[in-house]
Amino acid sequence: MSTKKTVPEKVTKITEVAPVVPVAKRGILIPVLVGAIVVAAFVVGYLYGKVSVYEKVGKTADNPTAGAAAQAAATPEPVTQQAVKDLFTDKSNIVFGDANKKLLFVEFSDPSCPYCHVAAGKNAELNKQMGERFVLKENGGTYVAPVPEMKKLVTEGKAAYVWAYSPGHGNGELATQALYCAQEQNKFWEAHDLLMSAKGYTLLNETVQNDVKKADQMATFLAAATDSKAMVACLTGGKYAGRVQSDEALSRKFGVQGTPSFFVNTKNFSGAYSFADMQSFVDAALK
Numbered sequence: 345m346s347t348k349k350t351v352p353e354k355v356t357k358i359t360e361v362a363p364v365v366p367v368a369k370r371g372i373l374i375p376v377l378v379g380a381i382v383v384a385a386f387v388v389g390y391l392y393g394k395v396s397v398y399e400k401v402g403k404t405a406d407n408p409t410a411g412a413a414a415q416a417a418a419t420p421e422p423v424t425q426q427a428v429k430d431l432f433t434d435k436s437n438i439v440f441g442d443a444n445k446k447l448l449f450v451e452f453s454d455p456s457c458p459y460c461h462v463a464a465g466k467n468a469e470l471n472k473q474m475g476e477r478f479v480l481k482e483n484g485g486t487y488v489a490p491v492p493e494m495k496k497l498v499t500e501g502k503a504a505y506v507w508a509y510s511p512g513h514g515n516g517e518l519a520t521q522a523l524y525c526a527q528e529q530n531k532f533w534e535a536h537d538l539l540m541s542a543k544g545y546t547l548l549n550e551t552v553q554n555d556v557k558k559a560d561q562m563a564t565f566l567a568a569a570t571d572s573k574a575m576v577a578c579l580t581g582g583k584y585a586g587r588v589q590s591d592e593a594l595s596r597k598f599g600v601q602g603t604p605s606f607f608v609n610t611k612n613f614s615g616a617y618s619f620a621d622m623q624s625f626v627d628a629a630l631k
Contacts, residue, residue, distance in 0.1 A: 423598055423610050431506045431594075436587075438527050440495075441504025447629040449494045449505040450607040452591075452600045454512035455519035455539045456548040459616040460604045464540035465489025478616065488619040490606060495533065502630060507532070509588060510595035512603025517588045518554045518579065519544075522562055524587050525578035526570050534569035556580060 428450060432443035441448075453460045461467040462478050471478045471487065479485025497503040509520040519539050526535035538544055547565055552558045559579035563572040578584070598607070606613040608625045 423607065423612065425610055427598075428607060428610060431508075432504055438507040438523065438532060439504070440498045440506075441501075443504065445502070445504040447497065447503035447626060448607075448609050449498075449503055450598070451491065451494070451505070451507050452510040452595045452598065452603060452605040453507065454510060454516035454603045455523070455536075455544070456515035457512035457603045458545070460512065461540050461545055462487075462616040463489055463604045463606075464491045464536075466537050466540040467542045467545055469542055470545065474616075486618070486620075490613075490617060490619040490622060493619040497626070507536075508594055509591035510600045510603050510605065511592060513549070515548045515553050518552055518556060518559070518562060519548050520588055520591070521579055521582075521584040522566060522575065524584035525575055526566065528578070529570050529574065531569045535566050538566055538569055556582070 425448075428448050429443040431437055431450060432439050432441070432448065453463075458470060458474065461470050462474055465471070465480060468480055468483055471480050471485075471489075472483070476485065478487045480487055480489060494503065494505055498505045507523070509516065511517075522539070523532060523535055526532050539548065544565070547561070552562055556579060559576050560572075562579060563570075563575035566572070566575060595605070598605075599612070600614070602614060604616060606617065606622070608622050609629055611622075611625050613622055
């Protein structure tokens with residue numbers, strides 16, 4: 345693309361020297377000429393600006409290296425199978441199974457996120473509210489919540505699973521810490537399913553809202569799954585407060601831009617996909 349400055353013909357005509365006007369008529373025409381000159385100056389400036397903008401665009405278009413560099417900065421590196429496996433060898437993560445499985449699941453989630461609840465399948469009423477496509481199969485719809493299906497395959501020894509936090513709704517930070525505290529007691533799934541229920545959604549988004557002063561309310565809510573005293577101590581002591589930031593950094597590394605975001609090995613499903621959409625990739629991995 346050429347970037348040579350050429351003043352359009354239209355501009356040239358506007359700026360031609362005005363013809364000589366008889367003295368008798370000058371008194372009448374001077375205001376008109378002044379007005380014309382002002383208009384001409386405005387048009388020239390406007391069109392020259394157009395040329396300048398065009399030139400800048402041309403320079404950008406003619407510099408694919410700069411464009412590619414900007415795109416590369418905005419686009420994370422593709423996730424490799426080794427990067428997925430590394431999550432399973434880091435025992436500080438919430439991990440079920442091991443990296444040697446053919447099928448590896450990774451979930452980036454926010455316990456306060458409505459679509460994460462949809463994918464968890466423990467809040468049937470919310471699924472209905474989110475639209476017909478998310479109505480659970482057991483409730484007459486077609487949607488198959490992916491998280492229970494992943495858990496089932498893990499329980500059967502066919503897959504491994506990692507859970508990590510990514511900010512998606514704003515009220516899931518303390519709940520994330522609670523899940524890490526629950527994992528200490530080997531009660532992750534029990535605590536997870538309570539938090540992903542309708543009552544859990546309300547608790548996180550309307551009552552607790554990341555307020556550590558309400559750790560006792562969180563502990564009471566999870567009492568059916570975890571030791572309340574240990575939960576309160578874990579939350580108020582901020583034992584896993586740092587996990588929120590480290591999980592966020594991990595989600596950025598994996599290119600996560602919203603929740604939920606799932607990986608079936610290296611295949612990313614960004615959003616509350618039905619497990620039916622993942623099935624072919626699951627079957628291929630298990631062959």
